Amino acid sequence: MDRPSTYWSAKAQEKLNESRYWKSARLQQRTQWTGLTTLVNEADVVYASAQYLISPIESILNIEYGDRIRISSEKPGKSGKIGEGHIRMDLVFHRPEKEQTIAILEYKRRGFLQRRDFQGAFTSSNVGLGEKLSRAANDPLLKDNAFVSSKQAAAYAIDTQTPFVAIFDWDTMVLFEFNNLKDDNVGEVAFGTWVDENGRETFRKVLLGWVLKACQARDVPRQ
Template sequence: MPATTILASFDEAVPIRTDPIVEDPKAHISGPSTSAAEPPKFGLRLQNFFARISVSPLNHSRLRDSYLATWEETRSLRLEADRLDPHTRRFAVLDYKRPGVIKPKEFNRPLCGQEQLAQRISAAGNISTLFSHNSNILLKQAVNYSFQYQTKYIAYFDWDTLLLIYLQDAEGINGGIYCYIELLTDRSQFRRALLGFLEAAYQSQGGHGRGGFMGPLELEDLERISSLSHRNPGTSKLITEFPLEQKSRLDNKAKFAGLKAKADTHPPTFTLHKNKKPESKVSLLEQHQNFKMASTGRSLHFSNQFVISCGTVSLDVKGSKVLLIRWRRTGEYVLPKGRKDIGEPLEQTALRETFEETGIQVQLLPVAIDTLATLPSSMDLPKAVTEPIAVTQRTTQKGILKIIFWYVAVADSTAIPEEGTQKEDEDFENIWVEFDNAASTLSFDDDQKIVKAAIVTVRRGASPAS
């Protein structure tokens, strides 16, 4: 058998398994956390997506020039052997399944293409999930893994099928509306696709690159730039043609394609066209300036593109307890918060939403924090303020920017909550937790960090607002 380079080995087929398959193997729910998890309603099918991402980590001369041994031993796994907590920062979950558990036919109905996505999303409110039988259990397990290990990248392999899942909408144990799924049965594609999947997962956690998931449309745009870019004979202009409707996506993604603008007498241009009719020309220098805005943290959102919410870390200082709420539908432990009403001050929103979700009246607690808020000329520097202790931001599945201002508040853990304050779609349970256990009880990293900061600040000394 001839020697194979490391690079070439990623295109070799995985050996065929020889052990017999149990007839119609079933996936099983192993615990209450998996049972409580809600799978996505449907999936967006990826085609040859993760294999393309593998090009970057494989682009190394040592992989082209180094060789493997001339044999490869196929090993049979006859029992489950989990590796527990190998590292504190996980970026993906890989789960080996019994042969035959992944049934490709079960994914035909739940998966759709990009052209059907809008229609599927509009109809999502009328369905629970399109995943059924084994595929339903596998997706429930994936959502539970995502919640437990704080990663949206879950891979399953049963030797005959490789299932790669990106849970973009998952929050807690709710899988959201849809996820990305690539299903592979071609054994020659397994190695490269899994490598690309791990590369995407690693970069999403910071990695050594840009960070974050690059979706299929983004990757297609960048490949389109690469394949259509050409030098226009007789000029110094780099001309790249693409449909006008793709411009908004390219505005944010072209910087990852390595396009760089130079301010010369003939700046490069994008030629935009729609139905082959020229519409306009946008200088690459202008594009670069837009990219620079994005890379330095600047962004623009109009009034219909963002929502402001406020919440509290409500503390019983004497009792050393924190007020949390448990959402009965999902089992998640969170801090009380909610959306700002029109004309309502941020501080009032935080107090009102806390009362509505818990039935407990709280007051803002002045705390000794560093703040960039300006000081009026008529005021001496206070030792404690009621400014927000933190701000969190996230983008919803509909692309809306959600900004949440967090305040420290004081409350009485012995007070009897007022009943009937929650809205119809809310089903929260009050939980008073000791200071030392609060962070570990909360379900989300941001909430944990905010609570820790509030407790540290209060332990330095504070007094209730008058």
């Protein structure tokens, strides 16, 4: 199901409107990307996003949750459901004392994500959903890199038992919420959000709203 980016940015804005955020001196320092002009590979995307995307979100999570939430890179999978050690996640928001994964961000090289590859799977109505599920039996709705990356995201969700997995290639972000997640599958339908910065919504605000909902889903206590 297609979930608009405004759903997530509204959650972020609601949080940022709280006085302890707009009074924070650290958050008043505007973060802008002024580094590499060319992002050639996945490593470049990781480097750039650490500064522009992740660092500001980490500051907000520190205010909201203190040290209850941590961000780790290259975190291995731990569940035997997929195969211990066979999964390694690029960036993980997690709750160490509970050994819980909150959300996962997977990086791809720039240009990896193409809307046309996802387009057939998106629908905003239950009527359209039924039609697409009927077609999917004979013709996969996800094409090429969309199929590969969505399958990877689903594997991460099953392994960590978190429904919140995102894919980012610097130009585009795809946010998943596998709301039908089970022990061994993610179900036939999930919420998905396609985000680019051609419109008014920024990656930071949309990702922040998504991570905040993931924290709420795990009942992480506020500081």
